[in-house]
Amino acid sequence: MMQFFRSLFGFGGSSGTRTVVGHHVPPVDIKDVGYLTASKARLDTLFHLYNRYKNTPHYPKIKSVHQKTKIIHEYLVARNRLHELELFHIQNTEHFINTFTVIMDAYESQHGIHPDPAKKGSKGRTILSSMRQESRRKAAYVEKPTEMIKPVGRQEISALRKEAGSEVPELSVPDVLINTYARIPYVEEGNVEGLPAGEIGFTSTEEEKEAFLQYVSARLGIKDLSYLGNALVHIPNSDGTYPTGLVPIIHWEGFLYALNLNDFRVFPVRIYRKSG
Amino acid sequence: MADEKKIKEPLINILTAEQEAVLDMYINNLDEFFNATKEFDKTQVEIETLHLKRILTK
Numbered sequence: 124m125m126q127f128f129r130s131l132f133g134f135g136g137s138s139g140t141r142t143v144v145g146h147h148v149p150p151v152d153i154k155d156v157g158y159l160t161a162s163k164a165r166l167d168t169l170f171h172l173y174n175r176y177k178n179t180p181h182y183p184k185i186k187s188v189h190q191k192t193k194i195i196h197e198y199l200v201a202r203n204r205l206h207e208l209e210l211f212h213i214q215n216t217e218h219f220i221n222t223f224t225v226i227m228d229a230y231e232s233q234h235g236i237h238p239d240p241a242k243k244g245s246k247g248r249t250i251l252s253s254m255r256q257e258s259r260r261k262a263a264y265v266e267k268p269t270e271m272i273k274p275v276g277r278q279e280i281s282a283l284r285k286e287a288g289s290e291v292p293e294l295s296v297p298d299v300l301i302n303t304y305a306r307i308p309y310v311e312e313g314n315v316e317g318l319p320a321g322e323i324g325f326t327s328t329e330e331e332k333e334a335f336l337q338y339v340s341a342r343l344g345i346k347d348l349s350y351l352g353n354a355l356v357h358i359p360n361s362d363g364t365y366p367t368g369l370v371p372i373i374h375w376e377g378f379l380y381a382l383n384l385n386d387f388r389v390f391p392v393r394i395y396r397k398s399g
Numbered sequence: 400m401a402d403e404k405k406i407k408e409p410l411i412n413i414l415t416a417e418q419e420a421v422l423d424m425y426i427n428n429l430d431e432f433f434n435a436t437k438e439f440d441k442t443q444v445e446i447e448t449l450h451l452k453r454i455l456t457k
Contacts, residue, residue, distance in 0.1 A: 179414075188422075
């Protein structure tokens with residue numbers, strides 16, 4: 124510590140690890156968007172949580188947790204330190220939410236009170252669940268579901284083709300095969316540089332899988348993921364390389380995706396089941 | 400009569416003493432985190448200011 128101050132006051136030579144503030148080159152914008160969404164979701168959860176404690180003497184305290192968390196969120200967002208915010212949430216907010224949600228759930232089920240279904244998760248989830256309800260309702264009417272992909276007429280096709288230049292690419296949902304024994308190491312930022320945070324595979328424990336899913340959930344800014352296993356694929360990186368290797372396969376909102384842990388791109392897949 | 404603005408609702412205590420203590424500790428934790436972050440930022444500003452001064456008075 125003293126060495127550090129000495130170097131600052133000119134008694135230890137210049138350090139050379141200084142950053143110039145004010146030259147704002149946002150390094151990884153996409154991640155930050157995910158962190159921002161995740162933080163807002165947590166604030167939302169805290170909001171709903173303290174409302175559940177309304178008729179308890181603990182209400183003002185839980186409310187103040189929400190308030191203080193919000194202040195921290197606003198402080199760090201204003202300074203564009205979203206990764207730090209995410210770290211804070213993972214180390215603090217998540218545990219608090221889990222603990223006091225479980226306490227409230229246990230109390231409510233003890234007293235035969237139905238847990239409020241409206242107070243579940245973030246806005247994103249309720250939008251998706253209402254969309255699902257919509258399609259369920261439509262299916263019940265045996266009605267053709269609204270086709271979201273606009274079919275184009277002949278003239279439009281040739282005009283678009285000219286624009287596109289070459290062939291219209293065919294997107295596909297390839298089949299992958301889940302490997303039931305191999306494990307992949309994965310690195311989490313904030314840990315010791317370069318060392319894997321953990322390994323994930325079909326044979327991992329529930330806790331390992333949960334930890335991995337929390338990490339992916341936070342990075343992608345989505346909730347309710349399940350982990351299926353790893354699969355051997357040729358997968359494109361954002362830098363143009365096309366390596367072959369094992370990647371984790373996750374389940375989200377009714378579909379399966381292969382996850383590229385280098386750039387966090389997801390690719391829709393299907394699982395190939397060997398028969399016999 | 401004018402003092403009794405609200406109907407007294409029974410406040411159900413659902414936390415054990417230990418859980419309440421954890422709640423208090425978490426609130427302190429939040430305060431400490433925020434204060435520590437602010438302190439750190441303050442020192443950063445001071446460091447940069449001193450460095451700038453040094454450059455200007457060389």
